[in-house]
Amino acid sequence: MIYQKDTAEPSYLDYKGKYKGIFSWIFSTDHKRIALLYMFSILTFFAIGATLGLLMKFELIAPGRTIMSAQAYNAFFTLHGIIMIFAVVIPGLPAVFGNFLLPIMIGAKDVAFPRINLLSWYLYVTGVSLVVISQFTGQGPPDTGWTFYAPYSFRTAGNMLPAVFGAFVLGFSSILTGLNFLVTIHRMRAPGMTWLKMPLFPWTLYATGWVQLLATPIIGITLLMIVAERTLHIGFFDPTLGGDPLLYQHLFWTYSHPAVYIMILPAMGAISEIITTYSHKAIFGYKFMIASVLAIAFVGYFIWGHHMFTSGMSGTALYTFSLLTFIVAVPSAIKVFNWIATMHQGSIDLQTPFYWAMAFLFVFMIGGFSGLILGSLAANVHLHNTHFVVAHFHFIVFGGTGFAFFGAMHYWYPKITGRMYDTRWANIGLVLFFIGFITLYGPMFYLGFKGMPRRYYDYDEVFHAGNIVSTMGSWVLYSGLVIIVINLFASLKSKIKAPSDPWGGKTLEWTIPSPPPVENFEEIPTVTKGPYNYS
Amino acid sequence: MENEKNHIIPYRTFLFVLAGLITLTLTSAVVTQISLGTFTVAIALIIATIKSSLVLRVFMHLKFESRMFSLAVIAVVLLIATVIIITLLDYLYR
Numbered sequence: 221m222i223y224q225k226d227t228a229e230p231s232y233l234d235y236k237g238k239y240k241g242i243f244s245w246i247f248s249t250d251h252k253r254i255a256l257l258y259m260f261s262i263l264t265f266f267a268i269g270a271t272l273g274l275l276m277k278f279e280l281i282a283p284g285r286t287i288m289s290a291q292a293y294n295a296f297f298t299l300h301g302i303i304m305i306f307a308v309v310i311p312g313l314p315a316v317f318g319n320f321l322l323p324i325m326i327g328a329k330d331v332a333f334p335r336i337n338l339l340s341w342y343l344y345v346t347g348v349s350l351v352v353i354s355q356f357t358g359q360g361p362p363d364t365g366w367t368f369y370a371p372y373s374f375r376t377a378g379n380m381l382p383a384v385f386g387a388f389v390l391g392f393s394s395i396l397t398g399l400n401f402l403v404t405i406h407r408m409r410a411p412g413m414t415w416l417k418m419p420l421f422p423w424t425l426y427a428t429g430w431v432q433l434l435a436t437p438i439i440g441i442t443l444l445m446i447v448a449e450r451t452l453h454i455g456f457f458d459p460t461l462g463g464d465p466l467l468y469q470h471l472f473w474t475y476s477h478p479a480v481y482i483m484i485l486p487a488m489g490a491i492s493e494i495i496t497t498y499s500h501k502a503i504f505g506y507k508f509m510i511a512s513v514l515a516i517a518f519v520g521y522f523i524w525g526h527h528m529f530t531s532g533m534s535g536t537a538l539y540t541f542s543l544l545t546f547i548v549a550v551p552s553a554i555k556v557f558n559w560i561a562t563m564h565q566g567s568i569d570l571q572t573p574f575y576w577a578m579a580f581l582f583v584f585m586i587g588g589f590s591g592l593i594l595g596s597l598a599a600n601v602h603l604h605n606t607h608f609v610v611a612h613f614h615f616i617v618f619g620g621t622g623f624a625f626f627g628a629m630h631y632w633y634p635k636i637t638g639r640m641y642d643t644r645w646a647n648i649g650l651v652l653f654f655i656g657f658i659t660l661y662g663p664m665f666y667l668g669f670k671g672m673p674r675r676y677y678d679y680d681e682v683f684h685a686g687n688i689v690s691t692m693g694s695w696v697l698y699s700g701l702v703i704i705v706i707n708l709f710a711s712l713k714s715k716i717k718a719p720s721d722p723w724g725g726k727t728l729e730w731t732i733p734s735p736p737p738v739e740n741f742e743e744i745p746t747v748t749k750g751p752y753n754y755s
Numbered sequence: 756m757e758n759e760k761n762h763i764i765p766y767r768t769f770l771f772v773l774a775g776l777i778t779l780t781l782t783s784a785v786v787t788q789i790s791l792g793t794f795t796v797a798i799a800l801i802i803a804t805i806k807s808s809l810v811l812r813v814f815m816h817l818k819f820e821s822r823m824f825s826l827a828v829i830a831v832v833l834l835i836a837t838v839i840i841i842t843l844l845d846y847l848y849r
Contacts, residue, residue, distance in 0.1 A: 434831060470842050521834065522841055537845035 229737040231638060249334035250738060255320035256636070257341050262316060263705070265307040265348060270701065272300040277660070277694040280687045283679055293677035294363035299355060301366025302383060306390045307348045309621045310479055313486035314432075315344070315397055317628050318425045320636060322401060324729045325422050327410025327747060329739045332403040336396050343393035350386030354379045365675060367476070368443070370457035370468035374450040381447060388443045391436045394482070398432025401425050410728075412747035416510075419727045419751040420503060423510050424489030427517035431478045431485075435521065439475035442468065469531055473524035481520040483617060485513060487624030488555055491577050494631050495559050497725040498574040499566030502752035505558045512551035512558075519548045529600040538597055545595035552588055556581065571723065572646040576627030579654050583623060587615030590665065605675075608668025614661045626653075626704060633708065634718030638735040641711035649704035656697025663690045727751050762819045772813045779806050 230236075232252045239247050245257060276296050279286045288296065319337065323330050331337050355361040358379030364372055368387075373380055405426050409418065445456045446468075455461025457468040496503045503509060525533060525541030533541075559581065568574070590612040593599050603609060634640055663686040668674075672683045679687065721730040728747075732740060783802040791798060812818040817825060 434834065466845070470845070474838060474842075522837065525841070525845070532849075533845045534848035536848040537841075540841065540844050 229739070229742070231733070231735040232738050233638070233735050235738045247338075249330075249338050251319050251323050251331050251334065251337060252636075252736060254337050254341055255316050255318075258311060258315040258319060258344070261341075261345060261348075262308055262312055265303050267705075269300050269303040269308055270698065272296050272303070274694050274698050276300065277691045279677055280679070281691040282687075283681055283684060285677070288677070290677045291360075291363065294675070295355070295361035297675055298362050298365055298383075299351075302351050302362075302387065303348070305366050305479075305617075306387050307344075307351070309483045309617055310390075310394060311344060311397070312483065312621055312625050313490060313628065314401070314425060314428055314482070315340070316625075317421075317490060317632060318397075318401060318428075318486060321632065321729055322404060322422055322425055323408070324732065324736060324740050325419050325727055326405060326408065327413055327728050327741065327745045328404060328408040329741065329744070331400050332407055333400050337400055340393045340396040340400070343389055343396070347386045347388075347390030347393060350382045350389060352386075354382035354386065357382065367472060368446060369472075370446065370449075370463075370465050371459070373446055374458065381450065384443045384446050388440055391440045391443075394432045395436045395440075398429040398436070402429040402433065405429070410745050410747050416507070417747055417750050420492040420506070420509055420513070421486070421489035421727075424485040424492075424513050427513045428482050428485045431482050431517050431520070435475045435478040435482075438471060439479075442471040442475070445471075466528070466531055466533065469528050470524070473527045477524035477527065478517075478520050480617065481517055483621045485517060487580070487621045488513065490624045490628040490631070491559065491580055492555075493725075493727065494573045494577040494627055495562050496752050497631070497723050498569045498571055498577075499563045500569065500724060500754055501562055501566035502750070502754050503558065504561035504564075505554075506750070506752070508554055509558055512554040515551040516548060519544065519551070523548055526595055526600075529597060530604045542595055542597050546592065549588065549592055549595075556585060556588075569723070571630075572641075572643055572650060573627045573631035573723075575647065575650055576623055576630060579650065580620065580623040580627060583615050583619030583657065587612060587617075587619050590615065603668055605673055606668035607664040607672045607674055610674045611661045611664035611668060614664075619657065619661075626650075629708065631723070632729070633711075634722045635729055635734045635736070637712055638718050638733075639711055639714040640716040640718050640722065641714065642707055645703060645707040649700045649707060652696055652700030652703060654700070656693050656695070656700050659693025660690050660697050661693070663687070663693075726753055762816060764813065768813065772809055775809060776806055 232250055235250075237244055237248065245253055248254065248257075275287065276293065279288050279293055279296075319331070358381075359377045360379060362368075362380050362383045363376060364380070368380070368384060373384075405418075405422060445454075448454045449456050449458060449461070449463070453461060455463040457463040457465050459465065492503055492509060523541055523544045525537055526545045529538060529541070559577075590608070594603055594609065594612055630641065630646060667683050667686045667690075670683065670686075672679055672686075718734040720733050722734075723730075728745060729736075731745070779802050783799055786798050786802070787795065811828060817828065
């Protein structure tokens with residue numbers, strides 16, 4: 221049992237509560253245990269999603285059928301998309317690191333509604349289970365892609381309703397988490413922690429909470445409209461019933477584009493914490509960083525139409541959405557410049573999480589710039605629905621959120637587990653992951669530019685070389701992933717215990733023991749200084 | 756805390772609001788019988804807005820809360836309105 225040096229209270233990992241064994245986890249309302257429940261669930265689904273992706277890439281190693289039929293490929297990319305978007309990247313950073321660290325970083329003992337927090341996890345598991353059930357019941361798995369586009373989504377013979385309903389339930393989980401975080405930040409900050417003394421990670425969770433609360437209900441009602449259309453034949457989206465297919469796209473993307481910011485904003489928050497800690501220097505432009513977070517969340521609400529440039533919208537809408545898309549790049553660029561300025565003249569400590577943050581910057585910028593190409597109306601006509609789009613969003617969503625997730629994992633691992641991990645294996649895993657990532661997704665830009673469409677299991681011979689490279693990249697990436705995960709699990713048994721502040725961080729989580737005691741703080745701290753006081 | 760005070764509203768006020776809501780509902784039903792062209796939807800929305808404001812302010816106690824909560828509600832309404840306006844940029848100019 222790891223008892224803390226400065227407190228008699230056992231850590232949250234050793235606390236003996238009312239329940240024992242697995243029940244002490246699945247009935248726990250402790251935000252730290254719920255965070256780990258999310259972590260294991262998300263990693264499990266991530267492993268499933270990644271394996272599906274690996275198999276899809278194997279199918280594409282050569283033209284024609286390689287290991288699966290066209291219908292199976294459709295089902296694979298649908299399930300890969302639904303799992304990765306709804307079950308991995310949307311809840312990823314907020315549900316795992318937000319849950320674990322938000323109360324600690326603002327000096328609270330728990331979130332505002334601990335039971336609702338546990339309910340969110342149950343809803344999450346229920347939602348994903350429904351999606352998985354849809355694969356094995358009814359008349360075959362859904363084959364619409366993760367976007368469930370109408371009118372195909374209510375005409376396909378695939379088992380759509382459980383999948384759609386699963387996504388609906390997952391939305392509720394997200395709303396409750398967002399609500400919980402908003403109330404926690406408004407009401408439970410430690411004495412002295414004014415808004416401008418709050419670290420950036422909680423700030424990003426705050427902006428994310430608003431997006432979760434205000435955008436998610438739109439997808440909920442849209443998915444219910446699909447159910448109503450399929451079962452009651454009410455014409456919302458089906459032209460033969462008097463509906464409008466474009467209305468579905470508007471409603472779907474009104475949520476799903478802000479959802480990108482649910483994924484990326486906490487990632488940006490984690491990267492901010494990592495860069496400032498390992499630079500041993502206060503974050504450059506703290507107030508501008510906050511303003512840019514809020515600006516991204518706000519403007520990000522109004523740019524959904526750039527997913528629909530070729531769908532037949534009016535010219536006025538096209539110009540408006542293109543302009544707004546370019547505007548959202550401004551606050552994102554401010555963040556990148558500020559991260560670089562933070563490192564300038566800093567005393568940089570080259571640790572694994574810092575490498576992850578650098579890799580994040582690299583891939584995020586490629587993802588961002590390729591987004592600007594797609595935001596240009598004329599270029600979009602050529603590139604829409606090609607592999608260029610697949611490359612762009614994997615660079616942003618997997619590159620952005622994924623790299624930040626693993627960076628955060630290595631950054632807060634000592635705090636969460638009370639153990640230090642093997643740095644050498646962690647770095648080897650990172651290098652393989654990075655090389656694999658670039659090799660896997662880099663060629664997709666070229667393939668898309670040359671005209672290879674997405675979501676096809678077959679392709680013309682002219683695309684063969686690029687696909688071979690890309691498939692080989694998936695093997696390297698997967699190898700890196702396996703090494704990273706094995707290293708982190710093996711390090712749970714490491715003999716090297718983590719001190720309370722192994723990296724020299726300044727935010728509140730580094731002032732309490734590793735792993736934290738059940739109630740986080742023996743005494744609620746009074747905050748007198750800013751979050752990054754390196755002077 | 757100001758927000759945690761109990762506010763006792765007389766039954767008479769509730770009855771007045773209820774009567775107002777019923778009257779507005781009947782009004783919106785009657786208005787559909789009159790041919791107002793493009794204004795039909797606008798009038799229905801205006802009546803619905805008045806009704807929801809009454810519910811928010813009286814039944815949901817927003818009139819007793821700090822101004823911050825009112826501002827939050829107004830901000831959310833403006834946000835949704837902006838989303839609808841941007842969507843209409845497609846539908847009205849298609």
